[in-house]
Amino acid sequence: MTRTEVLVIGAGPAGIAAATAAAENGRQVIVLDDNLNAGGQIWRGATVEKAGSSHQGNAAKRRAMTRLQQSGAQVLGGRCVFSVEASGTLQTLQETGSDSLVEQFQFDQLILATGARERFLPFPGWTLAGVFGAGGLQALVKGGYPVAGKRVIVAGTGPLLLAVAAHLAQDGAAVSSVLEQATLAQLAPFATSLWANPAKLVQGARYRGKLWKTPYRTGSWIIEAIAGSDGRKLGAVRVTNGTRTWEEPCDLLACGYHLVPNTEIAALLGCTFRGAFVQVDDAQRTSLPNVFCAGEPTGIAGLEAAMVQGEIAGLSCAGLIGTSLQKRAVVERAFARRMEKAFSLRPELRSLPRADTIVCRCEDVAFGSLHGRTSWTDAKLQTRCGMGPCQGRTCGPAVEYLLGWRPVSVRQPLFPVPLQAFCSHDERVEINQLKEKV
Amino acid sequence: MKPFDILIVGAGIVGSAVARECALIGWRVGVIEGGTPAGGATAAGMGHVVVMDDSPAQLALTAFSRSLWQRDSGKLPKSVEYETCGTIWVAADDEEMVEVHARREVYEEAGVETRVLTAAALANKEPNLRRGLAGGLLVPGDGVVYPPAAAAFYLAEARRLGAEFFQARAMSASQGQVLLSDGVSLVADRIVLAVGTECDLLPSLPIQKRKGHLVITDRYPGFLHHQLVELGYLKSAHKIADDSVAFNIQPRQTGQLLLGSSRQYGNEGPEAEPEMLRRMIDRAKQYMPGLENLSVLRVWTGFRAATFDKLPLIGPAAGLSEDRSLWLAAGFEGLGITNAPGAARLLVDAMLGRKSAIDAEPYLPARLMEPARLAHA
Numbered sequence: 001m002t003r004t005e006v007l008v009i010g011a012g013p014a015g016i017a018a019a020t021a022a023a024e025n026g027r028q029v030i031v032l033d034d035n036l037n038a039g040g041q042i043w044r045g046a047t048v049e050k051a052g053s054s055h056q057g058n059a060a061k062r063r064a065m066t067r068l069q070q071s072g073a074q075v076l077g078g079r080c081v082f083s084v085e086a087s088g089t090l091q092t093l094q095e096t097g098s099d100s101l102v103e104q105f106q107f108d109q110l111i112l113a114t115g116a117r118e119r120f121l122p123f124p125g126w127t128l129a130g131v132f133g134a135g136g137l138q139a140l141v142k143g144g145y146p147v148a149g150k151r152v153i154v155a156g157t158g159p160l161l162l163a164v165a166a167h168l169a170q171d172g173a174a175v176s177s178v179l180e181q182a183t184l185a186q187l188a189p190f191a192t193s194l195w196a197n198p199a200k201l202v203q204g205a206r207y208r209g210k211l212w213k214t215p216y217r218t219g220s221w222i223i224e225a226i227a228g229s230d231g232r233k234l235g236a237v238r239v240t241n242g243t244r245t246w247e248e249p250c251d252l253l254a255c256g257y258h259l260v261p262n263t264e265i266a267a268l269l270g271c272t273f274r275g276a277f278v279q280v281d282d283a284q285r286t287s288l289p290n291v292f293c294a295g296e297p298t299g300i301a302g303l304e305a306a307m308v309q310g311e312i313a314g315l316s317c318a319g320l321i322g323t324s325l326q327k328r329a330v331v332e333r334a335f336a337r338r339m340e341k342a343f344s345l346r347p348e349l350r351s352l353p354r355a356d357t358i359v360c361r362c363e364d365v366a367f368g369s370l371h372g373r374t375s376w377t378d379a380k381l382q383t384r385c386g387m388g389p390c391q392g393r394t395c396g397p398a399v400e401y402l403l404g405w406r407p408v409s410v411r412q413p414l415f416p417v418p419l420q421a422f423c424s425h426d427e428r429v430e431i432n433q434l435k436e437k438v
Numbered sequence: 439m440k441p442f443d444i445l446i447v448g449a450g451i452v453g454s455a456v457a458r459e460c461a462l463i464g465w466r467v468g469v470i471e472g473g474t475p476a477g478g479a480t481a482a483g484m485g486h487v488v489v490m491d492d493s494p495a496q497l498a499l500t501a502f503s504r505s506l507w508q509r510d511s512g513k514l515p516k517s518v519e520y521e522t523c524g525t526i527w528v529a530a531d532d533e534e535m536v537e538v539h540a541r542r543e544v545y546e547e548a549g550v551e552t553r554v555l556t557a558a559a560l561a562n563k564e565p566n567l568r569r570g571l572a573g574g575l576l577v578p579g580d581g582v583v584y585p586p587a588a589a590a591f592y593l594a595e596a597r598r599l600g601a602e603f604f605q606a607r608a609m610s611a612s613q614g615q616v617l618l619s620d621g622v623s624l625v626a627d628r629i630v631l632a633v634g635t636e637c638d639l640l641p642s643l644p645i646q647k648r649k650g651h652l653v654i655t656d657r658y659p660g661f662l663h664h665q666l667v668e669l670g671y672l673k674s675a676h677k678i679a680d681d682s683v684a685f686n687i688q689p690r691q692t693g694q695l696l697l698g699s700s701r702q703y704g705n706e707g708p709e710a711e712p713e714m715l716r717r718m719i720d721r722a723k724q725y726m727p728g729l730e731n732l733s734v735l736r737v738w739t740g741f742r743a744a745t746f747d748k749l750p751l752i753g754p755a756a757g758l759s760e761d762r763s764l765w766l767a768a769g770f771e772g773l774g775i776t777n778a779p780g781a782a783r784l785l786v787d788a789m790l791g792r793k794s795a796i797d798a799e800p801y802l803p804a805r806l807m808e809p810a811r812l813a814h815a
Contacts, residue, residue: 085712374605377474381481381586382517389656389735411736412710416656420730422715423723
């Protein structure tokens, strides 16, 4: 059992800022993250830079990391939180080669900085080999997956599409189109609002700069992924702009529909939600007095908002109030609202899946079998949608958009763990995991 | 609105089975459900169709109900996942083997086929059990279903035969009238409360919530072939005061394993409790050490509707209520899935004054009103 005053879940920008602020103000802090290294999705892999490349965000990350290291906060990577109790204990699983290590942490205050994941919407052909989540493909590439010379289409919605496209282009991919479902008219106010946020303007420009030859088609979306000659792998996509439909050949499709918050831990703890997001006050405090939340789980608002909110949460844990930060947080929240409006999903996307289009990949549930079901719970019980290993993390947000059902009832373990993990209560226990299924 | 012959409050597996039984005899049926159909104890339970011998009355009802499941097996849609995998009652030592033989006699007398397994036969049937167990009793006719789909099948059958479904909460049910949360008022000759642990409509229902934990693993086809239950299960299931755990594991058609079981009174919170889980899993590992490396997908809890004599309430509410229109199909504890078809049959027999296949008296709600029993409660 490891005891700490402040436990931060997530070592992305929000978690780093939170841990730094709390530790700089005298609190004992531990930060947990599933990844081995701090940085979160946005800064992931920024330390293992290839020669000559200059992924954006590096300077900001370096500054944040240096300050974190000097603050005295301890970062423990490679730990996945699988169960948590509001009374102040939390369990993690760490994969150590062939073994798994269960650890228990006890905390006075908890800061949830669990970030966001991509939303995926099903369309015919999305299960073909070669179709990836946009962020998923970016993460693979950061991990060494080769895309050089491949024809890639990046599609969906949200500011991350450009970041992904830029990243893939830098690694040698031939990005043939970036397809943004939002219309130019929808995006214009958001683009204008970048002027009010200079840091974001720089980000935006950098994305475009690397892609000056690639068309950025607004108001366009994928309606189908088509198999190549072997029938299994992606060969082309069918695209529409609402009036015209065309095909574009490609080897890989990176597709993402903006972000949905990672709120599973907050839900398991019983925090109050406002819509899809965790409700917090000016001090980033949730409905539970010892639990704070910062960054995307409180509203999709991007890097700066995450850092500001993280710092406020860290200060709150140290009993301080960041008045000027709170003003900045208000600005960031306004930015979040504009972003949400700019990238709101068009209703046509709801009619893309056919009856035989798979919605839940874990349990092989086709869209047609959800017909006649009345709620997420009803669908889970009768079709097993969302009952597989990912507990609906992928299909839940998709089904919510397609059918309007709010996913409910998060259960432990938050991700699959060996049965033995539930028995190891007082000490660190090593588990030999069964690698081959019987 | 035109009166119904019968209104059924609760669309869990019991209410749905009653609805089908009533629709089959041509009655005008209304089913009322405030939550998700099959979303209560039906969704939380294991779906073991099992003959239980903890009392002669329980043995009679479970054996009768199981025969109805077997009769229906050809009609059940694939989604119900009905599988006659059999139950093996696992005996840990020679003392428990003595009990195996005793139980075999009880079952045989009731016409339930069994087979005594030696240690070697047990190991052969379930290689993942630990070595050194004494043997077991195989009950080959027992089976497994996926309860939410079974309940949905019953309800769909009832609706196909004309039953009406009302998605609303029943705010009151008395004197042949049910008032719904949406303002609608329904009238019928009879009202059946098939309400699981929700006793608001009749607070005098002698039902207590008994919490249970379940664990489901990832898919491991071939790891397990029968439902396995430790022979001491009844002993632990019988304990009224204490929290108890017992080894009870089920193979799902998907290859997943469903692991139980725990029983607790007094904690009505839905959270999974680490201490109970640890005890339950430790117990299971004593029988199947290989379980510890299997991957767990989810843990959840549910509440059994328990009566203090372990028997359900099937029949008129007389004794618990003055209201002659009220009938009960409730208090099934851990056997609601098994007993749903049998209970539905007994209830309709009683309403029609028809002779039942088994003696219905042990399940009459009025029994719980005897002064001696009340003192017990």
